[in-house]
Amino acid sequence: MKFAIIGLGGWVNYGHLPALNELGIKVDYCVDIDEKRVKDFSQKTGCKGYTDYKEMLASENPDIVLIAVPHGLHAKIALDALNNDANVYVEKPMATSLQEALSLVDTARKRNRILVVGHEFRFEQPSMITKKLIKDLGNIYHIRGLYIRQRGIPTSITFIKKDLAKGGVIFDLATHIIDLIMFFTNFPTPRTVKAKIHYAFSKDKTKFSSYPSPNLPNSDVEVEDSGSAFIDLGEISAYVEVSWASYIKENKREIVILGDKGGIHIENNALYYMRNIADEFFISNPLIQQRGSVYREVWSSLFNAIAKGETRPPFPFCTAEQGAINVAILESIYKSAFEGREVKVEIPSYLIELARSSLITT
Numbered sequence: 001m002k003f004a005i006i007g008l009g010g011w012v013n014y015g016h017l018p019a020l021n022e023l024g025i026k027v028d029y030c031v032d033i034d035e036k037r038v039k040d041f042s043q044k045t046g047c048k049g050y051t052d053y054k055e056m057l058a059s060e061n062p063d064i065v066l067i068a069v070p071h072g073l074h075a076k077i078a079l080d081a082l083n084n085d086a087n088v089y090v091e092k093p094m095a096t097s098l099q100e101a102l103s104l105v106d107t108a109r110k111r112n113r114i115l116v117v118g119h120e121f122r123f124e125q126p127s128m129i130t131k132k133l134i135k136d137l138g139n140i141y142h143i144r145g146l147y148i149r150q151r152g153i154p155t156s157i158t159f160i161k162k163d164l165a166k167g168g169v170i171f172d173l174a175t176h177i178i179d180l181i182m183f184f185t186n187f188p189t190p191r192t193v194k195a196k197i198h199y200a201f202s203k204d205k206t207k208f209s210s211y212p213s214p215n216l217p218n219s220d221v222e223v224e225d226s227g228s229a230f231i232d233l234g235e236i237s238a239y240v241e242v243s244w245a246s247y248i249k250e251n252k253r254e255i256v257i258l259g260d261k262g263g264i265h266i267e268n269n270a271l272y273y274m275r276n277i278a279d280e281f282f283i284s285n286p287l288i289q290q291r292g293s294v295y296r297e298v299w300s301s302l303f304n305a306i307a308k309g310e311t312r313p314p315f316p317f318c319t320a321e322q323g324a325i326n327v328a329i330l331e332s333i334y335k336s337a338f339e340g341r342e343v344k345v346e347i348p349s350y351l352i353e354l355a356r357s358s359l360i361t362t
């Protein structure tokens with residue numbers, strides 16, 4: 001299978017590539033608008049380099065394409081790749097508007113191609129255990145997720161320049177938390193969203209960026225750096241809070257799930273399980289995630305499925321339909337924040353049905 005990567009920045013080099021190397025998956029083609037990155041990556045991996053993704057797609061007809069470019073470009077490039085009959089792994093969020101996301105859903109289905117969205121937290125051990133244990137929690141009534149950093153404003157223009165990123169920490173981090181919330185609860189229909197976003201550190205990016213960065217970006221932070229949202233999921237209430245920078249005690253990624261028969265608390269990579277056992281309140285010792293790259297499982301599972309000729313993503317990948325619901329919620333968060341009111345989440349009902357059915361059949 002011919003494998004191409006579009007966008008050769010930090011996450012491809014430090015997130016995906018080590019796992020691809022360990023699995024012995026060869027990158028055949030690589031693309032970036034930055035010639036130096038193309039040269040360096042080609043030297044490192046032996047792939048054929050391009051600076052124009054359209055030219056690469058037309059000349060090489062890859063079978064699988066990984067897209068890791070600024071958020072505002074995800075949908076357009078993913079659509080072109082699908083229309084060129086490639087299977088697509090697009091980084092999160094799959095699009096920055098529901099309309100774009102729906103066109104990806106339709107095109108993937110029409111072309112019989114797999115499109116998965118880069119919500120790899122689903123593959124982490126605490127997530128997989130939660131997916132199994134959640135049925136023992138009784139009726140779930142509340143779920144909340146935090147993803148907050150002390151100092152972590154990205155320095156790449158990919159994330160902070162409005163025309164490239166379209167939005168800030170909501171597109172970058174809230175998308176992951178919302179994916180876990182929807183995945184754990186089997187995609188209840190989102191009804192309304194009430195959200196706030198903040199630009200607290202726009203002028204202070206040098207102090208609040210944690211990444212070593214000899215070359216600071218030639219852009220101000222033009223997008224929000226923190227935000228929170230209350231999402232009405234019918235029987236379930238959900239709350240999300242994210243920040244790239246804040247005066248907090250420690251960085252934290254946390255999910256708390258409350259049911260009337262038990263609860264689960266995932267804190268960073270440890271999972272606690274609470275319920276009554278023999279009339280006693282029981283709290284498990286933390287189940288700590290074993291070391292090992294989540295991306296090894298991600299890439300071996302995707303390559304196996306495509307090699308077998310499957311046209312739907314293997315479990316637990318985030319499907320196009322599930323990714324589109326995520327985008328609908330993100331869009332509602334921005335709308336609510338900008339308009340200063342609670343907004344209805346507009347999602348076509350067929351999308352919810354498709355999102356649920358792929359959870360059940362996989």
Ligand SMILES: NC(=O)c1ccc[n+]([C@@H]2O[C@H](COP(=O)([O-])OP(=O)(O)OC[C@H]3O[C@@H](n4cnc5c(N)ncnc54)[C@H](O)[C@@H]3O)[C@@H](O)[C@H]2O)c1
Nearest residue numbers: 007008009010011012031032033034068069091118156158
């Ligand atoms: N799943 C995760 O946990 C996770 C973590 C980090 C980043 N990401 C995602 O990965 C993507 C890239 O992030 P990054 O940290 O690598 O950013 P980055 O800025 O380091 O890299 C982005 C690259 O895209 C290139 N690019 C821009 N326009 C292009 C175009 N038209 N064609 C080809 N290349 C183009 C840039 O030159 C740059 O090299 C983002 O979508 C981000 O959200 C995901």
